[in-house]
Amino acid sequence: MIQLEKLNRNEAVRYLGGSGISLNYRMDRLMDECESKILESASPKYLYIEKDIKDFDLWQGKDIKNHLAGCEKVIVMCATVGAEVDRLIRINQISDMAKAVVLDSFASVAVEQVCSKFDDVIAEKYKGYYQTFRFSPGYGDYPIELQKSIISMLDAPRKIGLTVNENCLLIPTKSVTAVMGLSSNPIERKKRGCAICNMRDRCKFRRNGEHCGL
Amino acid sequence: MDFKRFLDSKEFVLLDGAMGTLIQKSGVNYESVPETLNITHPKLIESFHKAYADAGSDIVYSNTFGANAYKLKDSGYSVEQIIKSGISNAKNAVKGTDCLVALDIGPIGQLLEPAGSLSFDDAYEYFKEQIIAGNDADVIVFETMTDLYELKAAVLAAKENSSKPVIATMTFERNGRTFTGVSPAAQAVTLSGLGVDALGVNCSLGPDELEGVVSEISKYTDLPIVIKANAGLPDPNSNEYDILPDKFADCVLSLLKYGVKIIGGCCGTTPEYIKEIKKVLEHEHYQPQKKSVDTTVCSASTSVEINSPRIIGERINPTGKKLFKQALVDNNIDYILTQALSQTGAGAEILDVNVGHPEIDEKKMMVRVIKAIQSVCDAPLQIDSTKPDVLEAGLRYYNGKPIVNSVNGEEKSLSEVLPLVKKYGASVVGLTLDENGIPKTAEGRFEIAKRIVERAEKLGIDRRDVYIDCLTLTVSAEQDACRETLKALRRVKTELGCKTCLGVSNISFGLPNRELVNSTFLTMALEEGLDLPIINPNAEVMTGAVRAYRVLSGTDKNSLEFISAYGNAVKPAVKENTEVDIFTAVYNGLKSEGASITEKLLESTDAMQIVNEMLIPALDRVGDDFEKNKIFLPQLIQSANAAQECFEVIKKHISKTSGSPVSRGKIILATVKGDIHDIGKNIVKVLLDNYGYTVVDLGRDVDPQLIVDTAVEQNIKMIGLSALMTTTLKSMEDTIKLIRERKELQNPDGTSKCVVFVGGAVLTKDYAMKIGADYYCKDAKESVDTAKAVLG
Incomplete structure (x- = not known):
């Protein structure tokens, strides 16, 4: 199982649109408090299955074909930081909205860190394979509806309490589904641009037609 | 059937083991969900039930765990078809024995409100349909539940639509809670109250790890306790479980002292396990437990x-x-x-x-x-x-x-x-x-x-x-x-x-x-x-x-x-006599300071003067700095909250001196139907509140009709809608359409009286215009600017 010990504060600040702002004492304290609250309430879990590329059946659109080109195996995964985090954010939306947005931001950081630890788990387990980055339903032309297929393929509601509703929203909300390719030959390093950033939907830069530069 | 008599007639009641494990081992293929096998391979399913009955099960569970309208949607079969055939397969298998057949019902597969979007009433309807279809069963079983609310809907549906006995089990994690945070105590107390016949644990963990949960449950109920554990943990490669029948049975023995009476197996268990449990129970006695806690x-x-x-x-x-x-x-x-x-x-x-x-x-x-x-x-x-x-x-x-x-x-x-x-x-x-x-x-x-x-x-x-x-x-x-x-x-x-x-x-x-x-x-x-x-x-x-x-x-x-x-209460530090003005208080988000300064100011200054010459300029400065990236979102909100405290003081003062407080106009806010992300909408609300607008917050996942009706009833001219997912933009469009169609919200010439502003993650200005919105607001600050432009 994955344990989170620390959350990347710079990322949390970046999600909040605060890159480049020097935090005052009060903000610093608020960040500390929210980080430890999220660490306390997060219960990180993930599931995955490995498929031979010829058995993989979630082909829809062009982008996934590009993404998995040259791969022999496919990892289908999902991960969540659990329901308690949602609840914590919900409560704070009543009692302290500023804290709620900071918690929300750290929760996004947390699920991203769980995913990146997951990448390490796969790298460890599939030594000798190169891995693509995680490609999620909703990226490019890969239909968001496939969240449902992934959730049911992995039996995620029963095994880790991760569900998807009729509108393809993952619940608990701080969760991810994704597909990752494995190849024994080096994979052309695709740029990790906006397409796979989990801020892509609410990024200030993108909305103004800019780019954060990461 | 008198279930109590059935229970009393037996020292222990044996359930079956896993159905899924047998289906998997048989290598049979199925479309969409395993319950369709009830119709495509009835003999095979019957043989599994028979194997359990032969191994000693007193009750077998029908292969209907996921047979609800939500999960069967794409299966090509109705709930009634799958459940009736499921029960009939089981009945055929146990013909000529006293083995009972339970209608097996698992979770719907969607999370209920508040975490999810499925309503309690809808959950009830899903279960009701299953219970009516399963009328031929002897017992109703709800299992693998993680949400007490969903289970309550299920139990009520059973009690109100049948007179059959009900067994209810939930799944716990190693931390002693279910995924949604339900404690064993809450499960036991609530289900005992709702009148189930037996309750306990299934799936979850191996029987060697259940002692904590089972002992906790037994403290809170007089009912017989059920365990139907997994055969330990599956090996990720071979999918074989690590607790074998003899050890499984030994673990069961060690739990009898908590009032366990009804026993079976979940994932990874087979008829071998049931045989083994039967064997070790032969010389044991049920040890009923009275609850040990007070009301x-x-x-x-x-x-x-x-x-x-x-x-x-x-x-x-x-x-x-x-x-x-x-x-x-x-x-x-x-x-x-x-x-x-x-x-x-x-x-x-x-x-x-x-x-x-x-x-x-x-x-x-x-x-x-x-x-x-x-x-x-x-x-x-x-x-x-x-x-x-x-x-x-x-x-x-x-x-x-x-x-x-x-x-x-x-x-x-x-x-x-x-x-x-x-x-x-x-x-x-x-x-x-x-x-x-x-x-x-x-x-x-x-x-x-x-x-x-x-x-x-x-x-x-x-x-x-x-x-x-x-x-x-x-x-x-x-x-x-x-x-x-x-x-x-x-x-x-x-x-x-x-x-x-x-x-x-x-x-x-x-x-x-x-x-x-x-x-x-x-x-x-x-x-x-x-x-x-x-x-x-x-x-x-x-x-x-x-x-x-x-x-x-x-x-x-x-x-x-x-x-x-x-013990840790520190005496409130003597307030440093720092002279903070109202601008500083608001700009730095100092709530209590803001309130006390406002009170002081009101002794000598006109209320509206404080609002117009101090508070609003302070908020505007905060807004400007936010736009220029000098401060970020949490600071914007804290300032808004501090301003709110000042406004509250002023409102009280005005209502004391001159009657009704002033509002700059009413605005409806809602996150559209189907969407449950509401943090963005709530940020907008905080800001609008603080600029003196009266916000009618309809919440999240809001029916378009409710929005339109509220606008009509309260004569509201401005409506803000939020959506975070591409999948819910459609509901935003539908909502706007409904607003435009409603006669009471139109001018005599047919144009709309309502100004609609929209925002949310996936929206763009072009798209907002395309679906008929009047304004697109990229953030909370722009919403306030829009409100100012529209309502003044």
Whole structure:
């Protein structure tokens, strides 16, 4: 199982649109408090299955074909930081909205860190394979509806309490589904641009037609 | 079938093992869901049931775990087809034996409100359909549940649509909770109350790891306990489980002391396991356990045992509270939630909820408020109304075991309220009054208490779940009455063995220094045996009296609770005499400073001058700096909150001096149907509030019709909609369409009277225009600018 010990504060600040702002004492304290609250309430879990590329059946659109080109195996995964985090954010939306947005931001950081630890788990387990980055339903032309297929393929509601509703929203909300390719030959390093950033939907830069530069 | 007799006739009842494991091992392929095999491969499924019956199962579960309308949507079969064939396969397999067939029902597969978007009523309908289709089964089983609310909907659906016995099991994680945070205690207390026949654990972990959960459950129920554990953990490569039949059976033996009577296996178990369990149980005896805790109420995550004085917070009640009444009329649920959180923060362990007000639909409001409170607050609730239909609505939608407030000695009350208490498995407050009013003497009140308890017991309500209120009268009117109340309380406690509760504050009505009288009376009552003081927990001296009493009476062992409440209390630092002006306070988000400065200013400055010349410019500066990236979102919100405090002070001042407060206009906010991400909408709300607009917040996942109706009813000209997902943009479009179509919201020439502004993650300006919005706002700040442009 994955344990989170620390959350990347710079990322949390970046999600909040605060890159480049020097935090005052009060903000610093608020960040500390929210980080430890999220660490306390997060219960990180993930599931995955490995498929031979010829058995993989979630082909829809062009982008996934590009993404998995040259791969022999496919990892289908999902991960969540659990329901308690949602609840914590919900409560704070009543009692302290500023804290709620900071918690929300750290929760996004947390699920991203769980995913990146997951990448390490796969790298460890599939030594000798190169891995693509995680490609999620909703990226490019890969239909968001496939969240449902992934959730049911992995039996995620029963095994880790991760569900998807009729509108393809993952619940608990701080969760991810994704597909990752494995190849024994080096994979052309695709740029990790906006397409796979989990801020892509609410990024200030993108909305103004800019780019954060990461 | 008399299930109790069936249970009594056997030392132990053996269930079956896993169905999925056998299906997997057989290598059979199926389309969409394994339940379709009931129709495509009936003989195969029958053979699995038969293997279990042969191995010794007394009850086999039909292959219908996921046979609900949601999961079967794409299967090509109806719920009825799958379930009827599932039951019939099982019945064929056990023909000629006394093995029973259970209709097996698992979770729907969608999360219920508040975490998810499936409503309690919709969940009920899913289960109802399954239960009716499964009419040929002998028993109804709900298993692998992780959400107590979903399970409550299921049990109610079973009880209201069939007379079959019900077994209910949930799945726990290693931390002793389910995925949604349900505790074993809450499960046991709630399900026992709802009248299931047996309860326990399935799936989860191996039997070697279940002791903690099973022992906890057994403390809270008298019912036979079920275990249907996994065969340990699966190996990720081979998918083989690591606990073999003999060890599995040994683990089962070690759990018998907790009252386990009904035993089977879940994932990874096969007929071999059932055989082995049967073998080891041959010489064992069922060891029934009586619950070892006192009467307990609970939410889904928190249980409160009434074994020492527990504070019931009285603040969620409009009586005598102008702001609260206004909040009810305005549907301002957040106001009520703030009241809930501040009371639990101050030490309330149970919250009384009363929303009776002549200008609103009390029943609807009770349901809304209960759902809202349980989404943010763990404390068990006390549902308070004079109307039985309101009580029933509250009971139905409450997640856990609540208290009903109240029943009294009148025949009408007894016959209307007690059956509800029984049906929903609640506790109840019994008021010692009847047709003739409140008896003057302790004797009279005791007699009524006795009558209430007798009637409750006749219906099968445990007397420990009846909390008698001997009624506090105003001591300034009748000085002797205090003694009578306390005398009655003592008798009820010792002679009837009931718990007692008491609203305390009435005692001091008409006297000066009421708090002193209240707290002294409270201490006297506690010493007479009061269990549930109903008080204002925010009154420090009242909460303190209860805490101190717990120490002095020896219930707060080693004064731990007391020390944790007061041990770290640092004396408030002497306020540094730093001269902060209102601008600095708002800009830096200093709430209390902002409020006190505003108060001071009001002594010498006109209220509107403070607003227009100080507060608004400060907020504008914050907004500018936010746009220029000098400060970021949390700071923007903190400033808004500080400004809010200043506005509150000013509003109070204005309403004192000149009557009605000024609003710059009403705006509806809603997150559209299907979408449950509402943090963005809530940020917008905070800002609009602070610029003096009145926000009618309809929440998230909001039906378009409700938005349009509200606009018409309250004559609102500006509507803000939010959506975060591409999948819910369609509902935004539908909502706008409905707004435009509604005649009352059109000008005589057919143009729209309503200005619609939209925002949210995936929206762009172009798209917003395309779906017919008037404004696209990229963030909360732009929403305020838009409101200014439209409403002024």
